Amino acid sequence: MPTPETDGELLPRELVDETLTAALRTGGELAEIFVEDKRSSSAMLDDGRIEELVSGRSRGAGIRVVAGDTTGFAHTADLSRSGLAAAAAAAAAAARSGADGRRAVEVGPAAGAAAPTVRVPPEAVPKAAKVELLTAADAAARSEGAAIVQVAARYGDSRRRILVANSDGLLAADDQVRTLFSVSCVASGDTGLQTGRETAGRTVGFELFDACDVSDMARRAARRALTKLKARPAPSGTMPVVVGPGGGGVLFHEACGHGLEADLVAKSASVFAGRIGDQVAAPLVTLIDDGTMAGEWGHYAIDDEGRPAARNVLIADGVLTDYMWDRIRADKQGRASSGNGRRQSYQYLPMVRMTNTFIGAGADDPADIVAGTSKGVYVAHLGGGQVNTATGDFVFGMTEAYLIENGEITEPIREGNLIGNGPEVLTGIDALGTDFAMGSPGTCGKDGQGVPVGDGTPTLRVAALTVGGTAA
Amino acid sequence: MSESLLEVARRVAGWAADGEEVEAFAVRARETDVRAYQGEVESLTVAESQGIGVRVVRDRRQGFAYAGTLEVAALEEALRESRDNARFATADEHAGLAAPDGVAPAALDLHRPELEDFPVEAKVELALELERATRSADPRITGVESAEYSDTVYTSAVASTAGVEATSSETGCYLSSYSLASDGDETQTGFGYSVAREPAGLDAARAAADSAERATRLLGAAKPPTARLTVVLDPLVTAQLLAIVGSALTGEAVLKGRSLFADRMGESVAVPAFTLIDDATEPAAFTASAIDDEGLATRPVELISGGVLRAFLYDSYNARRAGAVSTGSAVRPGYAGTPTAGAQALRLRPGSRSQADITAGLDDGLLVQGVTGMHSGVNPVSGDFSTGAEGLRIRGGELAEPVREVTIASTLQRLLTDVVEVGGDLEWLPMSAAGVSLAIADVTMSGA
Numbered sequence: 042m043p044t045p046e047t048d049g050e051l052l053p054r055e056l057v058d059e060t061l062t063a064a065l066r067t068g069g070e071l072a073e074i075f076v077e078d079k080r081s082s083s084a085m086l087d088d089g090r091i092e093e094l095v096s097g098r099s100r101g102a103g104i105r106v107v108a109g110d111t112t113g114f115a116h117t118a119d120l121s122r123s124g125l126a127a128a129a130a131a132a133a134a135a136a137r138s139g140a141d142g143r144r145a146v147e148v149g150p151a152a153g154a155a156a157p158t159v160r161v162p163p164e165a166v167p168k169a170a171k172v173e174l175l176t177a178a179d180a181a182a183r184s185e186g187a188a189i190v191q192v193a194a195r196y197g198d199s200r201r202r203i204l205v206a207n208s209d210g211l212l213a214a215d216d217q218v219r220t221l222f223s224v225s226c227v228a229s230g231d232t233g234l235q236t237g238r239e240t241a242g243r244t245v246g247f248e249l250f251d252a253c254d255v256s257d258m259a260r261r262a263a264r265r266a267l268t269k270l271k272a273r274p275a276p277s278g279t280m281p282v283v284v285g286p287g288g289g290g291v292l293f294h295e296a297c298g299h300g301l302e303a304d305l306v307a308k309s310a311s312v313f314a315g316r317i318g319d320q321v322a323a324p325l326v327t328l329i330d331d332g333t334m335a336g337e338w339g340h341y342a343i344d345d346e347g348r349p350a351a352r353n354v355l356i357a358d359g360v361l362t363d364y365m366w367d368r369i370r371a372d373k374q375g376r377a378s379s380g381n382g383r384r385q386s387y388q389y390l391p392m393v394r395m396t397n398t399f400i401g402a403g404a405d406d407p408a409d410i411v412a413g414t415s416k417g418v419y420v421a422h423l424g425g426g427q428v429n430t431a432t433g434d435f436v437f438g439m440t441e442a443y444l445i446e447n448g449e450i451t452e453p454i455r456e457g458n459l460i461g462n463g464p465e466v467l468t469g470i471d472a473l474g475t476d477f478a479m480g481s482p483g484t485c486g487k488d489g490q491g492v493p494v495g496d497g498t499p500t501l502r503v504a505a506l507t508v509g510g511t512a513a
Numbered sequence: 514m515s516e517s518l519l520e521v522a523r524r525v526a527g528w529a530a531d532g533e534e535v536e537a538f539a540v541r542a543r544e545t546d547v548r549a550y551q552g553e554v555e556s557l558t559v560a561e562s563q564g565i566g567v568r569v570v571r572d573r574r575q576g577f578a579y580a581g582t583l584e585v586a587a588l589e590e591a592l593r594e595s596r597d598n599a600r601f602a603t604a605d606e607h608a609g610l611a612a613p614d615g616v617a618p619a620a621l622d623l624h625r626p627e628l629e630d631f632p633v634e635a636k637v638e639l640a641l642e643l644e645r646a647t648r649s650a651d652p653r654i655t656g657v658e659s660a661e662y663s664d665t666v667y668t669s670a671v672a673s674t675a676g677v678e679a680t681s682s683e684t685g686c687y688l689s690s691y692s693l694a695s696d697g698d699e700t701q702t703g704f705g706y707s708v709a710r711e712p713a714g715l716d717a718a719r720a721a722a723d724s725a726e727r728a729t730r731l732l733g734a735a736k737p738p739t740a741r742l743t744v745v746l747d748p749l750v751t752a753q754l755l756a757i758v759g760s761a762l763t764g765e766a767v768l769k770g771r772s773l774f775a776d777r778m779g780e781s782v783a784v785p786a787f788t789l790i791d792d793a794t795e796p797a798a799f800t801a802s803a804i805d806d807e808g809l810a811t812r813p814v815e816l817i818s819g820g821v822l823r824a825f826l827y828d829s830y831n832a833r834r835a836g837a838v839s840t841g842s843a844v845r846p847g848y849a850g851t852p853t854a855g856a857q858a859l860r861l862r863p864g865s866r867s868q869a870d871i872t873a874g875l876d877d878g879l880l881v882q883g884v885t886g887m888h889s890g891v892n893p894v895s896g897d898f899s900t901g902a903e904g905l906r907i908r909g910g911e912l913a914e915p916v917r918e919v920t921i922a923s924t925l926q927r928l929l930t931d932v933v934e935v936g937g938d939l940e941w942l943p944m945s946a947a948g949v950s951l952a953i954a955d956v957t958m959s960g961a
Contacts, residue, residue, distance in 0.1 A: 094599075095579070118582040312700070434917055437889060509921075509922050
C-alpha cells in the first residue's frame, strides 16, 4: 500500500534561513530556494491488457543566486543540512560576484495557504479503481466497431508540494494536485491506419471523473479515428479556417502567447517587442492569461517563484496591454512579476510561462460562422503547435478537420499542420462565436522544460491561414 | 564515491522475494550548463542528479516504481511500490526481464576524463566565445537569443535477478547558438551547433558561423506560391525525419498494430539508395552506448537494406512476444520509465556527394533548413506528413531566394520511395539520429 502522505513542512524554517544566508556569502542581490516533493502515479492499458502501474517520487531543492546579470544555479536531491550547504555554495560560486555581501537572511511567516481545491486525493483512491477506468475506456472504444483495432488508455495523477523562499524574506508554499486521463485509438480500413485521441485533465483530484465520463471520451476518440478512415488528403494553400470551440486556444498560445513572454521580448526575440499600446489584433480579440482559474490545467496558487497566480489581460479589444513576467525580467523593468515564473521541476531555473490562456466568448452564432464561409477548412480538434517568436511564424496541427464547401461542413480531411504568421493572423480574425469552451489540457514546451497549460476559445474564423496538405 | 552505481542496483535486485524477478536501473548524471548573453554569463548551472527505476515481475505481471534519489529508504519504498503495482497488471505470458544473451558489449571509449577535468571557468569562456563569435560573424546579426555550452557525465547501471549486470559511462558536450539577423523591420533566426565527447572536440567558430549564415540567408524571405517540387533536407532536418521513421520500426509499434511498416517485412519500402541502420556501437554517435537500457549489448541493426525492410528493433519483452530475440534496443525515458524498444543511434548509409553538388543538379527545388511542428503534423501510425518549413529555393542549380511560412507535405510511405539521393555529408548531432543531406522528389510546398 502507498505510504501515507505527510503534510508537514517541506523544510524547517531555520534550514531555509541558513541555506539562503549561505547562498549570499559571496554577494548577490537575490538568493532563492525552491523545494519540491512530487509524487506521481500512473496506470496504462494497451493492447487489451493492463500493462503497468508506475509510481514514483522525486524530491529536491533548486537554489539560485542572482548577482548583476548573472544567475548561478545548483540543485540537489539531498535535503540534509550538508546537502543544502553544498548546493548553496555551488550556486554562490556560479554567480561569482566576488563581492563580500555577507548578510543574514530570515524569511517571514509563510504566505496564507491556498484554499483546498482537491476533494478526493488521488493517493486515497485504491489502485483498482484507477484500473477500472482503463478497462471501461477500452471496452467503450472497442464497442464502436471492429475497425477499432487498437486502444491505449492512460490514467495519471500527481501531487506536487512546493516551498519557495528568498532573501527578500518571502516564504510561500503550495500543494498542486493534477489528474489526467487519455484514450488513443487506432482504426484500420482500406485506406490504412488512422488515429483518434481524447484527453481530459484538471488541477483537481479523483473527482475529475465525477464530471468526465471515460467511456464517452473513449467513444469520441474511436469515432474520430473511424471518421478519418474516410478522410481525403488535406488541401494545400491559403484559405479561411474556422476553428471549433476550445481548439483555438492552441492557435493563440502559438500565434502570440509565447511572443508575449517578457524574457523573449527583452531579447528582441519577439515580433511583439516594443508594441505595447498598439492595435495588434482585430478589435474583437481580448486575450487573457489567468493562473487563478481554479481546477483548470494551468492553475496554481503561487508560481514557482512564490508569486500568487494572477489574471493578466494581455490584449484588450485588439490593443496590446502587457506582457507576461517572471521575477528577473520584472526586476529589470522595476515592476512586479505577473505570477508567470514557472519551472518543470526543482532541477530547472524558472522562466516566463503561460498558465490558462483564453479568448472569451464573442457575439457570433457558431453556425453562422460556418455558413458564412464559402470555401475553407473547419478544424474540430487540434494537436500541438510550435512558434518562432522572432519571426512570428507558427504552426499547429489538425487532428480532426473537414472541408467547408458553400457554407457547409462536408468531407473529413487527413492530418497536417497549418501555418501562419502571428501578427497577420491576429488582425485577420473576423468572427468569434458565443460558444466559449476550454480546450484539452496541454504540456507547453520551452527551452527543454514542459509545464501544464490550459487554453480556451469560442468558435472563431481566421480569414487566411495556410493549410499544409497535398491536394490542390 | 561510497558505493558504485552497480552496487546500488545489485543491492536492490538482491532484495527480491521468492518467486519474484527484480531489476534495478540506476543513473547518475553530472551536468554543467552555461548561457552567455551580451558578453556576460546569463546563467551557470552545476548539478548532479540521480535516480533509480525498479521493475518487479511476479506471476507474469509487471510493476514499476522509481525514486529521484539513491537513499536507502527511497530504494526500499520503490521496491515496495513496484511490487504492489505488479498485482494490478494483467498476467502476460511474455512478461519478464532481459536475460544475458552471451553477446559481449563493444569496447567503446565513450568516457573522457578530459571533460571531468575541464574547469568551469573554461566552460564559461567557451560560451562567451561562442556568443562573441556569433555576434561578430555578420553585421546583420543583431542579437543572439541563446549561446550555450552544456555537458554531461552520464553513468548507468543495470542489475537483475535474471543475471544481468552491466554499467556504462559516457561524457558528452555541445555548443549551440541561436542567432537573430535583422534588416529593417524583418528578423530571421538561425541555429548552429557543435557536439563532441570532450571540450577539445568542440568547434565554436563553426557553430557561430553556421548560426549566422542560416539566419542571414533567410533575410528577405517571402511566402511563395504553392508548388510541387524536389526538396533537399538539411542534415538536421533529415535526422528529425529519421527519428520518426525509427519510431515506426520498433517491435512494439509493429506488434500493437501502430506501424505503417507492420506487414511489410521483406518488401521494398524505400529506394535502393536508402539503407537505414541503428547502431549505438558507433562511437561517433552522440548517443552511443555499449549497453542498452536493459543491460544487454547494443549491436548494429540494419533496418532497411537497399530499400528493403529487413528488421525491427526489439527489447526483451517485445522480442519474446514476436518470437524473436532482443536486438539490444531497450530504451527508457530516464530512470522514471519502463524500457521499451527504440532506436538509439540511427544513421543512413551516406552517399558520395556534397549538398552543394546535389543542389547543383536541381533545376527547381527547395533547400529545407528548418522545420517546425514535427510533433503536431506528422503521424507515424497513418504516415501523414506535414510540417512548417523555411529555407531557400533552388533555381537552375543555384541557391536562390529564401522562403518562409510554408509547409511541406507528403506521406512517410511516399517520402521513402521518392528519395532521389542520399548525401555524403554524414553529420553527428545532439540527438538519437545522425544527419545527412537528403533529396526527395514530388513534395507539396504549400504557400500563398
